[in-house]
Each structure stands twice: as structure tokens, then as C-alpha cells.
Amino acid sequence: MKNYFIALIFIMCPFLSNQVSAQIKLRLPSILSDHAVLQGSSECKLWGWGPGAETVKIVCSWNDKDTISVPIDARCLWExxxxxxxxxxxxxIEFICGKQYLKIQDILVGEVWLCSGQSNMEFNYKWGLNDPESLNTCENDSIRFFQVEQDYDEYPRSDCKGKWVxxxxxxxxDFSSLGYFFGKKLFNAINKPVGLVGAYWGGTCIQVWMPKESFENNDMKRFLSNIEPYGWAPKGGSLLYNSMINPISKYNFAGVLWYQGEANVADCSSDYSQLLSTMINEWRNKFANNFPFYVVQISPWNGYSGINAALLREQQELVSKTVSNVGLVSVADLTDDVADIHPRNKKGAGERVADYVLSKQYHTQSVFNHPVIEAWKIEGNKIVINIKSLDKLKTKFKEASGCFQIAGEDKLFYTAKVVKNVKNKIVIESNKVVHPIAFRYCFTNDAIPDLFDSNGLPLLQYRSDNWK
Structure with a gap:
């Protein structure tokens, strides 16, 4: 028996020796892979995993005479x-660690954008895009997609599934149609590669996209207590941030496109701004990047209750006014059917967002500003409204009507008609309100704007009151 054990030890020694000497694999996150787009003329992070106490040597082909040496720490992480x-x-880019060698190739340098939100951002060609011919003109090796695989987790992950294509x-x-049309117009305007990273999931509330730190104070904790579960998407706080945003938080982005809010209309329509502003600040902190954040207002839909959608759009606009470097884009006029929560004109929406970005960030387009109501006064039974616009407002219909409402002391709103429309000034009245005290424009769930500036942008919704 003693001889048997001695023989067994001799047999096992080579295997034990191999296990002791074997190194942990050198590994990169999925977003650092072939065909990736890196943000140009900037500082970008490279990171990954490998054997602790070793060194990773990195050679970038645009500067192949300079080798970067990075130590791997005790957690087997390097950055x-x-x-x-x-x-x-x-x-x-080549990575060498001892005898291990990795290479990622066909890397472009240009502009990288993160597209996130719920189903109107997720909406793709296969869902029934109203521009089927776009498929025949989409081939472009300088526009690339990285779609984060949908997944959720209670704890933050360091990597996600996905690949650059x-x-x-x-x-x-298969990619976000709004994101694609945004990227196509951006590429045509600046003639630089465009990388689009998609992290979206239909039916999700904003709370799932926010990191855990967002809910540390008691005032924010309340937003986690009223989330009702359902079967087609996770709704618990931070679940999607952990699995779909945290893994890419080291990547350098030129900015974020955000199209979400429908899932919060029922329960957060009057305080959505607190959630959105907190999320923006937390993302910027986690990404260590004060990137521009462009918010697409939710579209008209007649399935919401009360005026909750108008209230939530008001909250989205509030964030654009109170948080720095946040832009707001209305796509209400691009809605083709108010009975469908998913407007199909994603080409118009994507190109409108691109127009804003090209104007504000790349300075290659003319001024992008929605006309807005800036002042008003009561004159007898009429209300005189001053509009901040580039030119006289025009209407796509024979007469601008149906979008304005007037109320008196009883706080009941009645449809008003436009009796005068000169440059920067509109006069409205209603024969049902003798002494008006308040008015609203497109402040319903499904109102489609009917007044437009010379740049084609619609007048933003408005209310003069703050009545509940």
C-alpha cells in the first residue's frame, strides 16, 4: 500500500506542477475588441485582467515606437x-504579458455615442420602420455598432456581452433605428467614424438604469418602494445599470442619447426630474466624464391617464434647464399615430437629434432651438402670448387650433382659438371663458403641436399654471 501512494505521487507531480505554474489568462473586456471605435483626440482608458504581479506591455500602431508598461495588481486587474x-x-493595439499575446485590430478613431433608454430607443428596423428603403443605403464601414446584451444583476459587473460590428x-x-439615423447624419456632416453603443431595454423604468448610490438618501429611497414587478423586463433599482452600464463606464464617450420615460408616467410624472437629474450626475461621476446628455421627450400617446405624459415631458424640460450640458429634443410632431406608443418615424427623430448635436457640439449646423413661450398677459377675454423664435411661427394646418386651452377661475380648460398670429406674438380666446386666468399649449397626453419655427422645429408644450 505504501508503494502505491508513492507511485501515485510521482504520477500526479507533473499535473500539480502545471497547475502551479499556469498563469491567469490575459483578457480584455468585450467592448475592447476588433472593429471598435475609440473617441478621437482624447484620453481613452484600456483595461482588463491578467496574472497578478506581472506586467502588460501595450503597443498602439499609431505610435508603435512607444511601448506602455502596466503592472497587474493583486486583484488581477490592470488599467x-x-x-x-x-x-x-x-x-x-497589441497586448503582451509574458508569453501571452492579444491583438485587437481594425480599430477606428472618431466619435463614440451611447444610446440608452427603453423601447423607443430599442425600436429597430425589424419592428416596422416607416422607411424600409433605408436598408438599401445603410452599408458603411465607418459606422459601427456595439449592442450590449440585455441582462440584469443585483451587483455591478465588470464586463458585459457584446461585439463591435x-x-x-x-x-x-438589429440596432436602434434612432441611433442609426443619428449616426448616419453625424457621419455625413463631420466625415469621421462613428461608434454607437446601444444599451436599452423596452418597458424599463429609469430606476433600473441608476447606480445604487443614487438611492442612498431617504428622499431618493422612496423611488424604490413603489415599483410593481412585471414579467417582460426587470424593474428593480440599479439592475440594468449593474449589468449593462457599469461594464462600459470606463469607455470614453462623446455624449449620451437618452429616450426613456414612458414607464415612469404612471408613478413619477411630477418628480421625474429628480430621478433624471440624479441619474445624469451619477453617470457622469461613474464615467469620470462630464459628457453632454441629450434627452428625447416622450411622444404623444392616448393610452396614458390624466395629463401624466404632459407632466413628465415638463419634468424632462426642467432637467434641460437646471442641469448643465443637457439638451432637450421634442419629436412630438413626428408622431404618426397617437394610438401607438412607438412612433415609426425614427429617421426624423434620429436626424433631429443629430441636428441638435451638430449645432451645439460640433458647430457645423445652423442654430438649433425650439421656439418657446417666454411671456404672456391677459387683455380682456384674450391672452396675448410672446414667443421666442427665429421667425414668425407657421402652421402645417389651415388654422392653428386645438392645441391651445384657456381656463377661468373654475380652473376648467376649454379649447381656444388663435385670433391673431404675428411675428413673436399670438392672441388666443375662447367664447366659453369670459375672464381667463391661465392657458396651456399641447399640455395633454396626445397633443401633436401645430406651430413651427422657420427651422421646422415645433413650439414646445407649455402651461402658465401649476395646478395639480
Missing amino acids: TTIKTPKGTGPYK LCSKNTMP
């Missing part, structure tokens, strides 16, 4: 920052 070039590529007839139909 460094590189400067990306002005050129667009393609490039490659080139824009083609095979890949475009």
Missing part, C-alpha cells in the same frame, strides 16, 4: 490611459 490620434485609422444590411436591422 491605463492612452492618447488617441487625430487620424481615423484603421489601427491595431460594421454597419451593413445584416447588422443595421
Whole structure:
């Protein structure tokens, strides 16, 4: 028996030796992979995993004479920052750790945007886009997608599933249509590669996209207590941030496109701004990037109760006025059917967001400003409204009517008619209100605006009252 054990030890020694000497694999996150787009002329992080106490050597082909050496810590993590070039590529990046070697290639340098939210951001070609011919003109190797696989977790993850793909007839139909049309117009205007990262999930409330730290104070904790579960998407706080946003928080983005809010209309229509502003600030903190944040207002739909959708749109606009570097884009006039919560004109929506970004951020377009109501006064039974606009407001209909409402002391609103429309001034009245004290414009769930500036942008919804 003694001889048997001695023999067994000799047999096992080579295997034990291999296990002791075997190194932990050198590994990169999924977003650092072939065909990736890196933010140009900026500092970008590279990170990953490997054997502790070893060193990773990194060589970027745009500066192949400079080798970067990065130590791997006791947690088997490594991270460094590189400067990306002005050129667009393609490039490659090599990673060497002892005898281990990794290479990511066909890397472009350009503009990288994160597209996030719920189903109107997720809406893609296969859902029934109203521009079917767009598939025949989508091929473009300089527009690339990284779609984060939908998943959820109670705890923050360090990696996600997904891969970079080139824009083609095979890949475009699966990616956010709003994101695609935004990226296409951006590329055509600046002639630089565009990387679009999609992290979205239909039917999700904003709370699932917010990191745990968002709810640390008691005032924010209340937003976690009234979430009712349902079967087609997770709704618990931070679940999607943990699995779909945290893994890409080290990536450098030019900005964020956010189209969400429908799932919060019922329960947070009057305090959504607190949630959205907190999320924006937390994302910027987690990403270590004060990136621009562009909010697409939720679209008209007749399935909401009361005027909750109008209230939530008001909250979205409030964030654009109170949080720095936040833009608001209305797509209410692009709604083709108020009985469908998913407007199909995503081309118009994506291009409108691109117009805003090109104007505000890249300065390649003319001024992008929605006309807004800036002052008003009562004159007898009429209300005189001053509009801040580029030019005289025009209407797509024969007469601008149905969107304005007037109320008297009884606080009941009646449809008003426009009796005068000169540059920057509109006069409205209603024969049912003798002594008006308040008015509203498009302040219902499903109102489609009927007044437009010379740049084609609709007048934003408005209410002069703050009645509940």
C-alpha cells in the first residue's frame, strides 16, 4: 500500500506542477475588441485582467515606437490611459504579458455615442420602420455598432456581452433605428467614424438604469418602494445599470442619447426630474466624464391617464434647464399615430437629434432651438402670448387650433382659438371663458403641436399654471 501512494505521487507531480505554474489568462473586456471605435483626440482608458504581479506591455500602431508598461495588481486587474490620434485609422493595439499575446485590430478613431433608454430607443428596423428603403443605403464601414446584451444583476459587473460590428444590411436591422439615423447624419456632416453603443431595454423604468448610490438618501429611497414587478423586463433599482452600464463606464464617450420615460408616467410624472437629474450626475461621476446628455421627450400617446405624459415631458424640460450640458429634443410632431406608443418615424427623430448635436457640439449646423413661450398677459377675454423664435411661427394646418386651452377661475380648460398670429406674438380666446386666468399649449397626453419655427422645429408644450 505504501508503494502505491508513492507511485501515485510521482504520477500526479507533473499535473500539480502545471497547475502551479499556469498563469491567469490575459483578457480584455468585450467592448475592447476588433472593429471598435475609440473617441478621437482624447484620453481613452484600456483595461482588463491578467496574472497578478506581472506586467502588460501595450503597443498602439499609431505610435508603435512607444511601448506602455502596466503592472497587474493583486486583484488581477490592470488599467491605463492612452492618447488617441487625430487620424481615423484603421489601427491595431497589441497586448503582451509574458508569453501571452492579444491583438485587437481594425480599430477606428472618431466619435463614440451611447444610446440608452427603453423601447423607443430599442425600436429597430425589424419592428416596422416607416422607411424600409433605408436598408438599401445603410452599408458603411465607418459606422459601427456595439449592442450590449440585455441582462440584469443585483451587483455591478465588470464586463458585459457584446461585439463591435460594421454597419451593413445584416447588422443595421438589429440596432436602434434612432441611433442609426443619428449616426448616419453625424457621419455625413463631420466625415469621421462613428461608434454607437446601444444599451436599452423596452418597458424599463429609469430606476433600473441608476447606480445604487443614487438611492442612498431617504428622499431618493422612496423611488424604490413603489415599483410593481412585471414579467417582460426587470424593474428593480440599479439592475440594468449593474449589468449593462457599469461594464462600459470606463469607455470614453462623446455624449449620451437618452429616450426613456414612458414607464415612469404612471408613478413619477411630477418628480421625474429628480430621478433624471440624479441619474445624469451619477453617470457622469461613474464615467469620470462630464459628457453632454441629450434627452428625447416622450411622444404623444392616448393610452396614458390624466395629463401624466404632459407632466413628465415638463419634468424632462426642467432637467434641460437646471442641469448643465443637457439638451432637450421634442419629436412630438413626428408622431404618426397617437394610438401607438412607438412612433415609426425614427429617421426624423434620429436626424433631429443629430441636428441638435451638430449645432451645439460640433458647430457645423445652423442654430438649433425650439421656439418657446417666454411671456404672456391677459387683455380682456384674450391672452396675448410672446414667443421666442427665429421667425414668425407657421402652421402645417389651415388654422392653428386645438392645441391651445384657456381656463377661468373654475380652473376648467376649454379649447381656444388663435385670433391673431404675428411675428413673436399670438392672441388666443375662447367664447366659453369670459375672464381667463391661465392657458396651456399641447399640455395633454396626445397633443401633436401645430406651430413651427422657420427651422421646422415645433413650439414646445407649455402651461402658465401649476395646478395639480
